[in-house]
Amino acid sequence: MSHHDVYARLKELDIELPSAGAPAAAYVMSVQSGNTVYLSGHLAKKDGKVWVGKLGDALTTEDGHRAARAAAIDLFATLHGNIGDLNRVTRVVKVVSLVNSTHDFVEQHLVTNGASDLIADVFGEVGRHARSAFGVAQIPLGACVEIEMVVEVN
Amino acid sequence: MSHHDVYARLKELDIELPSAGAPAAAYVMSVQSGNTVYLSGHLAKKDGKVWVGKLGDALTTEDGHRAARAAAIDLFATLHGNIGDLNRVTRVVKVVSLVNSTHDFVEQHLVTNGASDLIADVFGEVGRHARSAFGVAQIPLGACVEIEMVVEVN
Amino acid sequence: MSHHDVYARLKELDIELPSAGAPAAAYVMSVQSGNTVYLSGHLAKKDGKVWVGKLGDALTTEDGHRAARAAAIDLFATLHGNIGDLNRVTRVVKVVSLVNSTHDFVEQHLVTNGASDLIADVFGEVGRHARSAFGVAQIPLGACVEIEMVVEVN
Helix, strand or coil, X not given: CCCCCHHHHHHHCCXXXXXXXXXXXXXXXXXXXXXXXXXXEEEXXXXXXXXXXXXXXXXXXXXXXXXXHHHHHHHHHHHHXXXXXXXXXXXEEEEEEEEEECCCCCCHHHHHHHHHHXXXXXXXXXXXXXXXXXXXXXXXXXXXXXXXXXXXXX | CCCCCHHHHHHHXXXXXXXXXXXXXXXXXXXXXXXXXXXXXXXXXXXXXECXXXXXXXXXXXXXXXXXXXXXXXXXXXXXXHHCCHHHEEEEXXXXXXXXXXXXXXXXXXXXXXXXXXXXXXXXXXXXXXXXEEEECECHHHECEEEEEEXXXX | CCCCCHHHHHHHCCCCCCCCCCCCCCCCCEEEECCEEEEEEEECEECCEECECCECCCECHHHHHHHHHHHHHHHHXXXXXXXXXXXXXXXXXXXXXXXXXXXXCCCXXXXXXXXXXXXXXXXXXXXXXXXXXXXXXECHHHEXXXXXXXXXXX
């Protein structure tokens, strides 16, 4: 990755990585197996607290887009804490996005773009990932969005 | 795979692969990492358009079974586009099937068999995959079924 | 894992592994690819039958916790059947827990701890896993909890 520095891009975007979060229960936030890092589902947060709400009800698609972007930043922070240098990422492999949805909200893809667009922007070419996004009945603590990620590192 | 040709079996089944689909948003349809190919969630389509509806409501289990089979064909098309030759598949590792469900529809496994049966039929012994299937509150664009797949290639 | 024997710990906990379950449909319960074993979603069972119910409705968080623990034991049984020796596990990499939830039940993390705590207890240090837990609209056969697992083996 000699041509693209992840931290420089984060700085240009005025994004400061928070300290890596703690799990809400009996697990860890990421596990590396071989060259693959699996990140736990990260709950979207706002001002340091879980971002509560349901899409199609209290929250708009734009709210959800911001929440997904916030979750992506927390995923970056966890990954930085795990591998030490985000420039070691050789590919963002997969993103799974769970959107807390009413039974008739159908814009989970637009919500999830809040994460996908930032990942592509920050990581450049290696940020182009496979993805699944769908609407779930609920999320722990009532969070509006939960996102997990699989990353390949060198 | 000298004894089983995937394309011959597709022809016997009268299945023509469509051109590989485009993502509905800011991601790609598949990513290879090492020998593993991760395919994005593919929305079921009918006559080229998203197959809309909810199981337990407007759609029957048989409708869902057909939709899951259609999604599997599109997954084959994406994989063919990515790896060039479906006979390079050494194992279909994992399928995750998201079924747009009312709160009391409990036949997600029968719906998903529409994909699993076809995968096993087309890929033969290497098509025997691990699987999770469950009912979700909604799917992007209102699709009735979304399926993702992990494949091992040589 | 010379210092930690999985079977000894199971015996201390008075846990007897059942015979490995059969899939409810056209797939297999686990697939190994390289050093990674992918286990299918396992439905929680009680007295050998699918443990039916929805969290936030007929079932309490404590019920769900017990159901998640039961699903974990079945996952151990499947894994034992696949790899022959649970002490070959070098890391429990990832757990995904699907909790059959009403639209306002938000304790999927507490339910899922029933699995996570047991995994950590039985496998020791290598049992510390990444995890996603969320609420789904339904699960095949009406099961209250479905859990899948990814494991690294030597």
